[in-house]
Amino acid sequence: MTALLQxxxxxxxxxxxxxxxxxxxxxVDVWHMIGKTWPRVVAEIVxxxxxxxxxxxxxxxxxxxxxxxxLAVYLxxxxxxxxxxRLYWAxxxxxxxxx
Amino acid sequence: MTALVLSLDEVxxxxxxxxxxxxxxxxxxxxxxxxxxxxxxxxxxAYARVLEVLDLGAxxxxxxxxxxxxxxxxxxxxxxRLENQDLPGDLAELILAAHxxxxxxxxxxxxxxxxxxxxxxxxxxxxxxxxxxxxxxxxAAQLLKKVRQCWGSLWxxxxxxxxATHGIDHASVSMAVVVQEMIASEVSGVSFTANPVxxxxxxxxxxxxxxxxxxIVDGRVTPxxxxxxxxxxxxxxxxVADKRLMVAAHxxxxxSARLEEVPHAxxxxxxxxxxxxxxxxxxxxxxxxxxxKPQDVEWAICDGCFYLLQSRPITVMGREDIGRDVTGKYxxxxxxxxxxxxxxxxxxxxxxxxxxxxxxxxxxxxVDVDALLRLLPFxxxxxxxxxxxxxxxxxxxxxxxxxxxxxxxxxxxxVFLLAIAVLLLRTRALPDGALDSxxxxxxxxxxxxxxxxxxxxxxxxxxxxxxDPVGNMPLMINLAAARFMSRMRILRRLVRRWAPDVRxxxxxxLGSGSEGVLSAEMGRGIWALAQEANRNPRVRAMLLAxxxxxxxxxxxxxxxxxxxxxxxxxxxAQNGHRAIxxxxxxxxxWEENPAVVLGMVRNYLLIETEPSIHEKKATEARAALIDDxxxxxxxxxxxxxxxxxxxxxxxxxxxxxxxxxMRENSRFxxxxxxxxxxxxxxxxxxxxxxxxxxxxxxxxxxxxxNEVTGLQTGRLQWLDVEDRIRExxxxxxxxxxxxxxKSIGIELPRKYxxxxxxxxxxxxxxxxxxxxxxxxxxxxxxxxxxxxxLAPGEVLVAPYTDPAWTPLFLTAGAAVVEVGSYLSHAGTVxxxxxxxCVVDVAEATHKIRTGDRIAVDGNLGSVRILAPxxxx
Numbered sequence: 001m002t003a004l005l006q007x008x009x010x011x012x013x014x015x016x017x018x019x020x021x022x023x024x025x026x027x028v029d030v031w032h033m034i035g036k037t038w039p040r041v042v043a044e045i046v047x048x049x050x051x052x053x054x055x056x057x058x059x060x061x062x063x064x065x066x067x068x069x070x071l072a073v074y075l076x077x078x079x080x081x082x083x084x085x086r087l088y089w090a091x092x093x094x095x096x097x098x099x
Numbered sequence: 100m101t102a103l104v105l106s107l108d109e110v111x112x113x114x115x116x117x118x119x120x121x122x123x124x125x126x127x128x129x130x131x132x133x134x135x136x137x138x139x140x141x142x143x144x145a146y147a148r149v150l151e152v153l154d155l156g157a158x159x160x161x162x163x164x165x166x167x168x169x170x171x172x173x174x175x176x177x178x179x180r181l182e183n184q185d186l187p188g189d190l191a192e193l194i195l196a197a198h199x200x201x202x203x204x205x206x207x208x209x210x211x212x213x214x215x216x217x218x219x220x221x222x223x224x225x226x227x228x229x230x231x232x233x234x235x236x237x238x239a240a241q242l243l244k245k246v247r248q249c250w251g252s253l254w255x256x257x258x259x260x261x262x263a264t265h266g267i268d269h270a271s272v273s274m275a276v277v278v279q280e281m282i283a284s285e286v287s288g289v290s291f292t293a294n295p296v297x298x299x300x301x302x303x304x305x306x307x308x309x310x311x312x313x314x315i316v317d318g319r320v321t322p323x324x325x326x327x328x329x330x331x332x333x334x335x336x337x338x339v340a341d342k343r344l345m346v347a348a349h350x351x352x353x354x355s356a357r358l359e360e361v362p363h364a365x366x367x368x369x370x371x372x373x374x375x376x377x378x379x380x381x382x383x384x385x386x387x388x389x390x391x392k393p394q395d396v397e398w399a400i401c402d403g404c405f406y407l408l409q410s411r412p413i414t415v416m417g418r419e420d421i422g423r424d425v426t427g428k429y430x431x432x433x434x435x436x437x438x439x440x441x442x443x444x445x446x447x448x449x450x451x452x453x454x455x456x457x458x459x460x461x462x463x464x465x466v467d468v469d470a471l472l473r474l475l476p477f478x479x480x481x482x483x484x485x486x487x488x489x490x491x492x493x494x495x496x497x498x499x500x501x502x503x504x505x506x507x508x509x510x511x512x513x514v515f516l517l518a519i520a521v522l523l524l525r526t527r528a529l530p531d532g533a534l535d536s537x538x539x540x541x542x543x544x545x546x547x548x549x550x551x552x553x554x555x556x557x558x559x560x561x562x563x564x565x566x567d568p569v570g571n572m573p574l575m576i577n578l579a580a581a582r583f584m585s586r587m588r589i590l591r592r593l594v595r596r597w598a599p600d601v602r603x604x605x606x607x608x609l610g611s612g613s614e615g616v617l618s619a620e621m622g623r624g625i626w627a628l629a630q631e632a633n634r635n636p637r638v639r640a641m642l643l644a645x646x647x648x649x650x651x652x653x654x655x656x657x658x659x660x661x662x663x664x665x666x667x668x669x670x671x672a673q674n675g676h677r678a679i680x681x682x683x684x685x686x687x688x689w690e691e692n693p694a695v696v697l698g699m700v701r702n703y704l705l706i707e708t709e710p711s712i713h714e715k716k717a718t719e720a721r722a723a724l725i726d727d728x729x730x731x732x733x734x735x736x737x738x739x740x741x742x743x744x745x746x747x748x749x750x751x752x753x754x755x756x757x758x759x760x761m762r763e764n765s766r767f768x769x770x771x772x773x774x775x776x777x778x779x780x781x782x783x784x785x786x787x788x789x790x791x792x793x794x795x796x797x798x799x800x801x802x803x804x805n806e807v808t809g810l811q812t813g814r815l816q817w818l819d820v821e822d823r824i825r826e827x828x829x830x831x832x833x834x835x836x837x838x839x840x841k842s843i844g845i846e847l848p849r850k851y852x853x854x855x856x857x858x859x860x861x862x863x864x865x866x867x868x869x870x871x872x873x874x875x876x877x878x879x880x881x882x883x884x885x886x887x888x889l890a891p892g893e894v895l896v897a898p899y900t901d902p903a904w905t906p907l908f909l910t911a912g913a914a915v916v917e918v919g920s921y922l923s924h925a926g927t928v929x930x931x932x933x934x935x936c937v938v939d940v941a942e943a944t945h946k947i948r949t950g951d952r953i954a955v956d957g958n959l960g961s962v963r964i965l966a967p968x969x970x971x
Contacts (some may be wrong), residue, residue: 014517018520018521018524021521022520022521022524022525023623025521025525025568025569028566028567028568029525029568029570030530030533030570031532031536032532032535032568033530033532033533036530036626037530044163054670068662073516077517077518078521081518082562082564082565083918085561085562086562088454089551089557089561092452093452093553093557096449096804097449097803097805
């Protein structure tokens with residue numbers, strides 16, 4: 001049961017990581033019209049940031065650790081996507097003898 | 100004594116070993132009374148003699164055993180010595196004497212064409228296409244040098260690599276050189292004694308244009324085109340092209356480039372008189388009769404006389420041969436087809452890398468069916484999947500889920516979902532204008548001279564930075580916008596469940612009518628320009644009376660046109676990156692050639708209908724539909740009290756509109772990215788032309804990226820790439836004429852093509868793209884910038900459509916298009932305007948003629964030719 005709950009905490013952490021990253025992109029995504037949309041952008045960051053903080057605060061010991069692992073693993077996965085993409089296209093370019 | 104130089108009339112078909120395939124062929128024709136320009140051949144023995152004198156025999160023998168990395172280097176040494184060392188005195192004398200006799204026989208100074216004629220040219224499948232040198236306008240002073248360069252071209256890196264690839268022994272090939280009088284042609288062209296595309300043997304195809312034939316063969320001009328009955332040489336059909344450019348036979352003083360503009364009065368004039376047309380056809384058929392096979396004949400007309408420049412068997416590679424060397428199963432992806440009716444040019448194909456799952460075959464974009472099968476959790480055959488991808492109908496097929504595939508696909512799907520999860524959230528509720536940041540990014544990449552076109556492709560289209568706003572990733576937004584399909588499916592289910600008898604196009608109508616769709620805004624912008632032109636009678640008259648290019652020049656000189664030109668500039672600042680066939684880097688953008696926009700403005704001036712009438716009609720229809728739905732739903736439990744069903748339907752309709760708008764607008768922006776890549780390519784082209792490393796506009800698009808770099812760094816020169824460009828242009832034209840096969844490595848059911856006869860009417864089957872039925876006279880339009888007259892209520896019949904065609908939809912009663920799908924431009928616009936539209940009607944522009952009375956059924960996707968033109 002504990003393992004299952006830990007897994008659930010991990011999944012929840014990953015999910016909130018996705019929401020938080022998306023929310024953090026908000027100001028950049030609408031930067032040129034931020035004057036019009038800042039309440040929504042800020043609200044998303046606050047809501048998802050608060051959700052992470054509250055859930056982490058409510059959780060105990062190993063569940064909290066699993067939750068943080070979920071957050072961190074997705075963050076690392078997400079951050080690795082671009083370098084991987086870059087490597088993939090660089091290989092394609094070299095296969096096609098471009099440059 | 101072994102012959103070193105022979106007159107052309109001394110050689111025949113059996114002398115290929117001595118004078119090469121080309122020389123033997125021309126000699127054979129000349130000695131049999133064909134009007135071939137006179138000349139002589141420097142025989143292969145002369146080449147052997149030079150090798151001996153230069154002591155290159157050992158170097159050649161060692162080539163085949165040399166390590167691959169050394170071969171090019173060793174060949175370069177051989178080439179350098181062949182090209183730069185003087186010929187043995189006696190040989191040079193023989194060549195110059197033959198040249199002297201040629202001049203004497205003509206009784207006037209002449210220039211010559213010097214053409215390689217390799218003796219290995221007939222080796223099986225090896226065509227040596229474009230590997231060896233050909234030089235035009237060679238004067239006496241340059242003759243020996245050009246002969247040496249022809250020999251040297253046998254050792255160019257490309258020719259060496261070609262032989263290595265085809266397993267041809269380097270030492271086995273030899274080279275003769277044909278020297279002929281250059282014909283200063285007034286008109287020239289090519290003819291085919293069988294249709295090279297369809298293979299039809301009862302037709303003779305003739306293409307002709309002003310000036311020298313090189314421009315036609317290379318595809319730099321669109322020639323006049325004639326299809327003749329083989330039996331009686333009656334003209335079956337003809338198309339007079341707008342011939343804007345020609346290769347002049349004579350250079351004016353101070354002129355260095357031969358490609359020049361055709362005088363305005365000649366552009367739309369037929370280049371061949373009926374008599375000359377007959378002469379060309381007769382000589383072409385005589386060639387076929389002599390060689391016993393269908394021929395591809397190059398010819399020229401000078402002072403009213405016909406000259407035969409080359410005759411060779413037609414090497415017809417039909418559609419069925421395309422991709423024969425490709426393993427796997429591929430099918431055209433319908434939603435993309437209308438963007439790629441022509442194959443990519445080599446540079447575009449090389450630079451614009453396709454995402455996984457797609458493959459370029461002969462420069463057309465195909466979907467890899469096997470790869471997709473591995474990714475889908477369904478029990479579905481390759482044929483069924485290919486059929487669905489090709490037809491891409493609204494309704495998703497009911498395939499069974501494959502349990503055994505599920506675990507692996509679940510993992511893959513999860514990883515994919517996690518990879519795009521943030522993107523999906525970021526694109527859930529973007530404000531209009533979220534993509535505007537891309538314009539700034541494009542401007543930044545444009546001015547960054549350290550970025551090559553390849554770098555620009557990666558930065559603008561493929562790999563964004565982590566800190567980029569989502570608006571900088573139009574391609575990713577396009578991917579995210581695919582959610583409209585699932586939303587549309589839900590919408591359809593809801594509507595059909597709760598109001599099964601509502602009008603057939605209810606979901607389509609509910610999903611249309613978004614504000615802020617940039618393609619629609621663009622159409623309104625052109626309409627606004629037309630309104631501005633209408634306000635000033637002089638501007639209106641200029642636009643209507645002249646071709647757009649001339650009108651533009653005149654408008655610039657007219658003070659009254661200042662307001663119109665200001666509006667035009669403002670329009671171009673927003674939309675200048677658009678183009679006809681805009682996915683191709685070679686296509687000029689509107690900002691480079693605003694005359695195209697003026698052509699569209701002119702189309703609007705010619706019609707009376709205001710676009711807002713169509714929009715208003717669609718808005719009213721949508722409002723009536725919602726009222727109808729409300730009334731029907733009220734019969735269901737609790738709907739009168741809460742209206743939840745209608746709200747749910749309207750919610751999903753809103754979602755469909757949002758994601759469809761996102762899809763349309765993302766396309767608008769990444770075409771902007773293509774525009775930046777094109778600008779970078781054009782800058783390089785301009786520099787290479789300044790350095791005389793390229794000779795003609797657009798040649799650069801027939802090179803590969805590494806060849807362009809080679810020219811930039813000096814690794815390659817014009818002579819290295821000239822023939823490659825020429826051959827690729829020819830191949831490109833051939834493929835354009837042929838069109839892509841729908842599938843490769845897989846046989847699609849034949850339900851798409853055949854025309855059927857029923858109750859005296861021919862029925863063509865296509866795919867429904869916009870519902871409704873309409874009957875009217877057909878108007879076949881091939882080019883919206885030339886054929887602009889479409890009377891109200893006529894049916895537009897087109898090979899494809901893109902934004903340049905939109906004004907024609909305003910007056911059309913219905914549209915029939917040869918390519919496309921439900922998602923294509925024609926379907927989208929027709930649905931917006933509430934007119935029936937059928938797409939994917941094979942060869943519609945050939946089978947339907949202007950003036951035929953036809954009935955278009957946009958519900959069934961069929962077109963019936965009720966009465967051909969004569970009876971209509």
